[in-house]
Each structure stands twice: as structure tokens, then as C-alpha cells.
Amino acid sequence: MPSPLGNKIKALxxxxxxxxxxxxxxxxxxxGYLWELENKDDPNPSADKLAKLAKALEVTSEFLMTATDMTPDQEVKDMAFFRKYQSLSDTDKVKLQKILDAFD
Known part of the structure; x- marks a missing residue:
């Protein structure tokens, strides 16, 4: 029986x-490793692997590890977006800031 983590990974x-x-x-x-995470009872990914999964699935590691909430709420999406923003180059951050300023 898949775990909550496996169910979330598969659904996302x-x-x-x-x-x-x-x-x-x-x-x-x-x-094969991902199939096991999605389908085994008690997956135990490393923190690094969990962070990579969260980034690829556009959620947070914390969201993946919680047993509640099967779909990410806006706060989880915002945190994932901010983490993605933090990894951008300074040039790309300036471009994104200009785009956001255009909405004001």
C-alpha cells in the first residue's frame, strides 16, 4: 500500500x-527508485532527494512529508515559487521584478 508521500509524488x-x-x-x-517511492509502504528518501523532488514538483519538502493535505495550498505554492526565485541569477531577478512592477 502506498504511503502518503508516495501518493503525493504520484498525484503531482x-x-x-x-x-x-x-x-x-x-x-x-x-x-525504479521513483516507482518504489510511489508504491512502497515506507519510503525513506534522503533530504537531498526530497528537496529535488519538491523542486521538480513545485512544492516544498515539508508539504511532501506531511501526512495531511493531498493538494498543495497557495502558501505551499508561494513558498516553492520563492525558493525558485532565490535560485535565479541577479539579472533574471531584475527582469522578473520589472514584470511584477508592470502589474502595479
Whole structure:
């Protein structure tokens, strides 16, 4: 029986129309490893692997690890967006800030 973590990974992967192969490529994992995370009772991914999965699925590691809430709420999406923003180059941050300023 899949775990809550496995159910979330699978649901988010399908929502984003990602194959196991594509998600494996995005997270430096094997297809078999991801299949086990999605389908085994007690998956135990490393913190690094969990962070890569969260980034690829556009959620937070904390969201993946909680047993509640099967779909990410706006706060989780905002936190994932901010983490993505933090990893941008300074040039890209300035471009994004200009785009956001245009909405004001």
C-alpha cells in the first residue's frame, strides 16, 4: 500500500504530466527508485532527494512529508515559487521584478 508521500509524488507527477522517466531525469534518480517511492509502504528518501523532488514538483519538502493535505495550498505554492526565485541569477531577478512592477 502506498504511503502518503508516495501518493503525493504520484498525484503531482501526473498533474504535471511527467513520466517516471522525466521525473527521474529532473531529480537525478532512477525510474525504479521513483516507482518504489510511489508504491512502497515506507519510503525513506534522503533530504537531498526530497528537496529535488519538491523542486521538480513545485512544492516544498515539508508539504511532501506531511501526512495531511493531498493538494498543495497557495502558501505551499508561494513558498516553492520563492525558493525558485532565490535560485535565479541577479539579472533574471531584475527582469522578473520589472514584470511584477508592470502589474502595479
Amino acid at each position: 507527477r501526473k498533474e504535471k504530466k511527467l513520466s517516471l522517466d522525466k521525473l527521474a531525469e529532473m531529480t537525478d534518480s532512477s525510474k
